[in-house]
Amino acid sequence: MKKPLILVTNDDSIVAPGIRFLISVMKEIGEVIVVAPDSPQSAMGHAITINNTLHIDKVNLDNEIEHEYSCSGTPVDCVKMAVHEILKRKPDLCVSGVNHGSNSSINVIYSGTMSAAVEAGIEGIPAIGFSHLDYGWSTDFEPIRDYVKEITMAVLQNGLPDGVVLNVNFPKTDEKSIQGIKICRQAKATWVEKFDKRTNPQGKEYFWLTGEFVNQDKGEDTDEWALKNSYVSVVPVQFDLTAHHAIQKLNSWDL
Template sequence: MNNKPLILVTNDDGITAPGIRTLIAVMCEIGDVVVVAPDSPQSGMGHAVTINETLYCNEITVDDGPQREFKSSGTPADCVKLAVSEILDRKPDLCVSGINHGSNSSINVIYSGTMSAAVEAGVEGIPAIGFSLLDYSWNADFEPLKEHIKKIALNVLEQGLPDGVVLNVNFPKIKQFKGIKVCRQARANWVEEFDRRTNPQGRTYYWLTGKFVNMDKGEDTDEWALANNYISIVPVQFDLTAHHFIHTLNNWNL
């Protein structure tokens, strides 16, 4: 009888991205791995799902790992839905998403395809973790992350997670981490700018640019932890209800 945990691996950078290949290798040390990931980069897709286009999903071989792998034309959230509904014969014991090439701390969690895949797994009742490294380079060094990813994943498998909660894990771009900080999400946002241009046919188009602004000076946030060379872990819930405002709202003249 096989007592190994079943682990679903996905991401938003595409199935051949170095980040997910590293994550797959680590998960193969822990359990039986099935990979369902986008066939091309899906960064910034958030929790989008495919409705008005045909959705494809095909089994492929990427390397010599023992895992089964499927590439999908859909979004990260689509990949989790397909895995649960069409590919797996039972619910996974764990879903891990990443390792993302770039930060998913603070407000970035809202836009992140990586974290949306983890959240979708959480909606399905699967313990889930999103992993990200603050390095956007395709050739980023993921080696220092491996032992910490394994430790966090094993803890989730052993301890479980509360219903409706997933973990958002971010790594600073350094070789040696000071440790791990359990944090809250920093209050920050992007100040967008649009670079307005005109193409040769005279049509106006835009490139989105901008800068990240952290208004939160707290030392208990993910941004503080990362700036001070700690791994940040933020427990994320997908119940968006502002519970603290319900009483006030009930006293309005509605």
């Protein structure tokens, strides 16, 4: 059987340990092409480049991969460039990550990792965003290898519903401590944010965004519950943002 064509991208940059690990897993499954940012693009959301030029450079970070490119743009730019400029045919799958840090709950809105997956979904490509709760650059990803492969193979074999991509998060734990995989809903949570105001040596004020993540959801069917209890969380995410349940209510207004 012909090997599936798998597009690999991320938001932490093409040299990040997370994407290098993900590439190593995907090479066991199919033909791999890599298009990823040339510098960190965390929390870029679904941003695209329209007021600056875009550049792509062929790189050779893995001798076993013929097509590997760094892109000057955002994660979404990477997917667009791959689909419309680099690839000769649409890939069978797009995987994004593995992100250094969680993209559970409300974080999916800000995530460059997940936005790359969503962009692939918009293009009609089955897509998965992978994230790990450990932010460290020296994270050991090996304990999650079998889970990444299992979820990837399941998507290739079964496909995904139209308009849906997967948001997969791994708990900060070792393989023996992982309790399994949970299909979840996104927890209702938010960031209580503040700005740390400082002054530079020239007397000009500047700010660092800080905050505390607050989970307001007590349900045991959420991604936050799963991760807290050492499960891999899998949330199906849709990019149709219509609040369908509100249409009837709005139609009752005198508009």
